[in-house]
Amino acid sequence: MKLEQQKTIFISAYLTTGKVADSASKAGIRRETAYSWLNNDPAIQGIVQESQEAIYMQAMNKLTQKVSAASDYLVSLLDDENASPKDKLAAVKMILEQADKISEFNRANIQARQQPEDPAKMFDTLVEKNQDKQSVEDLLSRLDKLESAGKSNSPA
Structure with missing residues (x-):
């Protein structure tokens, strides 16, 4: 052979x-x-690496879909009139914790690459960070409202 x-x-x-x-x-x-x-x-080495990257990307895509579905559920819980303030507060806390973990993971990923970034990638990264910050600020605002609602609904 x-x-x-x-x-x-x-x-x-x-x-x-x-x-x-x-x-x-x-x-x-x-x-x-x-x-x-x-x-x-x-x-x-190139073939093996490409294959491993493809498998990794498939797994990440599946995981992303599941995380997205879970996030959608948590967000829908915030808008659910029948959900208790306690449940809504728990949902907000979960969302914020996950957002923080995702941000940390993304930062670590970017640092691990250690490649000079081109201006377009730098711009995309800045936009993503700004969107992450805005999303977290929106969630914090909702958290404040829920905590206020919880305090006003609690027995004196």
Whole structure:
């Protein structure tokens, strides 16, 4: 079997199973050779990295959809006339906590890249930060209103 065929078989098996030894066996190579390719062959490294990034993005997209649905529910709870002030306050707190975590994650992501940003990306980042800040300020305003409502509805 030619080297390129072995590499193709190895990559295909490795991307499917994630197991080096099994993938090496399918390609008819030694495990050490497989590790050498993974560590030293830029073409294989690129393919593996692209595949891992694609899988990561799929997982992030699914997670984002679920988080969005949960956020939508929490926001709808704020507008629900039948929800108690206590439930609304709990929803606001959850939203604010998650917004803070997302902001921290985004900042860490940006810092981790450590790449010089082009002006367009810098502008987008500033716009996003401003939108995050505005959203948090809106939620804080709602929180103040709910706390006031809770105090006025509580027995004296």
